[in-house]
Amino acid sequence: MLVKINNLSKQFKGKKAVSNLSFTIQEGSCMALLGPNGAGKTTTLQMLARMLTPDSGSIQFNGYPNKDYRPLIGFLPQHPSFFNWMTAKEFLSFAGKLSSIPKSELNGRVEEVLTFVSLEEAMTKKIGGFSGGMKQRLGLAQALLHKPKLLILDEPVSALDPKGRRDFLQLIEVLKQNMTVLFSTHILHDAEQICDEVLILQDGCLKWKGALPSLRKEFDLLPIKVQTEEPMNGIIEQLEIIDAYEYIDLKTVKVRLPAHVHPNELLQELINRNRAVTHFEMMHDSLEDAYMKVVRQ
Ligand SMILES: Nc1ncnc2c1ncn2[C@@H]1O[C@H](COP(=O)(O)OP(=O)(O)OP(=O)(O)O)[C@@H](O)[C@H]1O
Ligand SMILES: [Mg+2]
Known part of the structure; x- marks a missing residue:
């Protein structure tokens, strides 16, 4: 110190x-x-x-x-x-x-x-x-x-x-x-x-x-955004590799995976279920969301 x-x-x-x-x-x-x-x-x-x-x-x-x-x-x-x-x-x-x-x-x-x-x-x-x-x-x-x-x-x-x-x-x-x-x-x-x-x-x-990674974790963020051509409802709910999710609309969902699961596994699961992935993003602004939550507390 x-x-x-x-x-x-x-x-x-x-x-x-x-x-x-x-x-x-x-x-x-x-x-x-x-x-x-x-x-x-x-x-x-x-x-x-x-x-x-x-x-x-x-x-x-x-x-x-x-x-x-x-x-x-x-x-x-x-x-x-x-x-x-x-x-x-x-x-x-x-x-x-x-x-x-x-x-x-x-x-x-x-x-x-x-x-x-x-x-x-x-x-x-x-x-x-x-x-x-x-x-x-x-x-x-x-x-x-x-x-x-x-x-x-x-x-x-x-x-x-x-x-x-x-x-x-x-x-x-x-x-x-x-x-x-x-x-x-x-x-x-x-x-x-x-x-x-x-x-x-x-x-x-x-x-x-x-440390910043713990800020993201503590505020329960969903840092991956996925979009598919077909609706994902019924599928996301069944995927055991997902920690938490929130639908933006039926074809767009924000997801958090446990630390040991690689994001590619989520992609693979969706492809296996015949979903055409049109957008896959690791969102950086999620940290900004956590920061805003802290300052609004
Ligand atoms: N010399 C001073 N006299 C009176 N009030 C002051 C003085 N210095 C700071 N303050 C007040 O203390 C509070 C904190 O100010 P400070 O300048 O430390 O904030 P800051 O986080 O550095 O802001 P900024 O991002 O705008 O630089 C503010 O409400 C400010 O108005
Ligand atoms: Mg200042």
Whole structure:
């Protein structure tokens, strides 16, 4: 375990933003903090990054006696701001001095992180001329500069276009191989692509935590959609390999199979019964359904 968060709460002008939040972050894990707008994601991450003081509760880094654990954390805020008149290199040198990186290492480290986020060619260009995606990558470079143990990213891809989003997620994919990552998003698909575990927040409360496959299981989803040319009623009911089903119409059914049954077996059973399969789909949006069920609870 890397961090233990215990009963964290924060309110603003009497309104609770985060209530009694407890969870642990395992060393080497990649965790997503999911939740709709206003759920309390930024408030939680800012408390973890020590930018906000909790009203109550504790945050403890395993084996780190110093209460100020900021050297262990890299943080990319939801809306990072920069000095537009600085170049990328000047900005990172400035940030590096603030986090006490030795002078002898600073230059090399700045070039290393700028290369990692593919900004080496823009190193000596003014930040004012950067696109949104470039600024976001510069923010990541700043968060990585002092080699943190825990990288905290607040909605790192929300403002990016599809390509920027994919590129940024790929960077996280590389980073998670040698550091612990916690990032927030309101897009389930982002979490699905790169993280091991999710925390779902709603109205400041933790609604669910665990690995995404267990979310699907727990919410009793029917992830396979089958359509045939002929009606399937009378057949689906008899198939012992099916765990659960729901008809959309007589020719379309949503099905769940037990873990040991391969979806091909369902196809085979239908073909054996002279049904012409016109559509067979493993539905990804079923996870989205589970997420919606959690946040509506
Ligand atoms: N500085 C503040 N002053 C007053 N209320 C605040 C402040 N910061 C957050 N809040 C309130 O706390 C609640 C949680 O906000 P927070 O920004 O943590 O949510 P979020 O999950 O990050 O939302 P988003 O997805 O929109 O970024 C909201 O109701 C918000 O209005
Ligand atoms: Mg936020």
